[in-house]
Amino acid sequence: MLQEAIFAGFGGQGVLSMGMILAYAGMIEKKQVCWMPSYGPEMRGGTANAVTIVSDNMISSPIISRYDTVVALNQPSVEKFESRVKPGGNIIYDSTNILIPPTRTDINIYAVPGSEEAVKLKNIKVLNLIMLGAMIKATNAVNTETVPKALEQVLPERYHKLIPLNMEAFKVGMSYVK
Amino acid sequence: MGDLKLMKGNEALAEAMIRAGCDAYFGYPITPQSEVLEYLARESEQRTGMLAFQAESEVAAINMIYGAAGCGRRVMTTSSSPGMSLMQEGLSYIASAELPCLLANVVRGGPGLGTIQPSQADYFQSVKGGGHGDYKLIVLAPSTVQEMVDFVKLGFELAEKYRNPAMILTDGAVGQMMEPVELFDQMPRRTVFPEWATTGKKPGQERRYITSLHIQSEKMEEINHRLQAKYKKMEENEVRYVEMNTEDADYIFTGFGLGARICMKAMQMARENGFKVGLVRPITLFPFPTKVYNDLGARVKGILDVEMNAGQMVEDVRLSVNGQTKVEFYGRMGGVIPSPEEIYEHFIKTFIEGGKK
Structure with missing residues (x-):
């Protein structure tokens, strides 16, 4: 398994x-x-991004220009990265924010109204967990049961009380990928 | 040992420094390595009593390193390209005075103030002596976050073994990326200092004197001979490199640090397309793994050297190969990182299609 x-x-x-x-x-x-x-000037106002690679084998280059999966939360990201999805790969986008959807026919496109669902959960900050839920359901990059354990390590202890809400958001995201 | 921790390259440098029993860090913040001082400021003093000090400039920081190293303390500084340039004068003094210390240059695109994006354009400065005079640093090039940890320990060991400054030459991308690391156990800070350390003269003890100033040229030449003999010993004993798929290789990709990892993916692409490509990654840039290139040069059809600069290490590769085979170069500059696809395409263009002519 290699997920870029x-x-x-x-x-x-x-x-x-x-x-x-x-x-x-x-x-x-x-x-x-x-x-x-990305740690360049784009972090200060423009598009920020993070490449994440999960693999069963040793990872060679952390620098890649073609992706198995793109998760896009804004319009510029779709414009920038849609063409770089490998054929048969995935693009998962926040359809509340992104009004011009991806158009390629050789990849899987998942429209997830993440911002709208986050508002329903009364916390816009869980948008990322909604999108991550859809991403992990679509790719099986990791097991869903591992995600709460990962949250425990990523979130400072004072935010651990928010893990159930984050997991609720995660499941909402999963429900958009059949 | 045992537990894996996900860490940024810069944080890994800082954590390894604390664990290596480092006594003091002197530095000045600069992107893309400011996390080092931030991490130490939070952690070092309460854990081991290690001093993490923000100097007023890089010039001050390197001279604090000179002073503390002279007192026999285990000391380290980190910076990025423009800051490292400011340190070169002090570094020449430290090399001349034969004091062990460790530096890390988290390189960014230059020349000048340049950019904050990753680069490898400080190879010449690090390997060929960025300051004045005939001196060498031991230069280690990590390509993973794990090696950022390992090379702090190794860097101190080599620096102390040879009484010579050592440098970790890395770049902004390795500094900023996160990978799982296995940390070594906490080492104690030293309580006994080397016999040359200027720790205050006790009654009856011989006077110790550390300097890089020797007015008599004969004396200065004698010191130069001693330094050169030491560098030769390093070349004999401390060369480190990694070879991959070289046994059956027709072609070799080579690069250091991040560049070598990008080459590794390009090598995999070449292998998938039926081209027998191997990889050589120097770990020590000084001493340089001359022999492996010379040996491979005698039997492969070509070597492609890839760097994030205008072509620096490639000069050492060509010297090592000594004309036995074709050595081509591919690089991106100013903070741009080459993609594996670009490298593969360049390989096809220069060696496969070009070779048919």
């Missing part, structure tokens, strides 16, 4: 932590993982 994914959106939408949760979950499952954030 990129999570992309505006800074502040939780794209970096989305990738980090996946990386922790992979590490807990004794897989090889690598998490590479």
Whole structure:
């Protein structure tokens, strides 16, 4: 198994932590993982992204230009990364925010109204967990049972009380991938 | 040992420093390695009493390293390219005075103030002596976060073994990325210091004196001879590198640090397409693994050297190969990272299609 994914959106939408949760979950499952954030000027206002690789074998390059999966939380991310999805790969996008959807026919496209569902859960910050739920359901990159354990490691202890809400959001996201 | 922890490269440097029983860190913040000082400021003093000190500039930091190393303390500093340039004068003094210390350069794109994106353009500065005079650093090039940890320990060991400054030459991407690491156990800070350390003269003890100033040229030449003999010993004993798939290889990809990992993926692509490509990754940039390139040069059809610069290590590769085979270069500059696809395409263009002509 090799999953080369990129999570992309505006800074502040939780794209970096989305990738980090996946990386922790992979590490807990004794897989090889690598998490590479964009740390350039784009973090200050533009599109932020994090490449996350989960693999059964040693990971070669952390720098990749073609992805198995793109998770897009804003329009610029769809425009930038849709063409870089490997044929047969996935694009999962927040259909509340992204009004011009991806158009390729050789990849799997999942429209997840993440922002709308996050509002229903009364916490816009869980948008990233909704999208991650859809991503993990679509790719089986890690087991869903590992995700709460990963959250325990990513979130500071004072936020551990939010793990049940985050898992609720995660399940909402999963429900959009059949 | 045992537990895996997901860490950023820069945090791994800091954690390894504490665990290696480092006595003090002197540095000045600069992107993309500011996490080192931030991490130490939170952790070091309460855990081992290790001092983490923000100097007023990189020039001050390297001279604090000089002073503390002279007192026999285990000391380290980190910076990124423009900051490392400021440290070169002090580094030359430290090398001349034969003091052990460890530096890490988390390289960013240059020249000048440049960019904050990753680069490998400080190879010449690190390997060929960025400061004045005939001196060498021991230079280690990590390509994973695990090696960031391992090379802090190794760097201190080699620096102390040879009484010579050692450097970890890495880049912004390795500094910023997270990978699982296995940490070594906490080592105690030293309580007994080397016999040359200037720790205060006791009654009846011989006077110890550390300097890089020797007015008499004969004396200075004698010191140069001693330094050169030491560098030769390093070349004999401390060369480290990794070879992959070289046994049956027709072609070799080579690079250091992050560049080597990108090459590894390009090598896999080449193998999938039926080309027998191997990989050589130097771990020590000085001493350079000359022999492996010379041996491979005698039997492969070509070597492709890939770096995030205009072509620096490739000069050492060509010197090692000594004309026995074709050595080509592919690089990106100014903070741009080459993709595995670009490297593979360049290989096809220069060696496969070009070879048919």
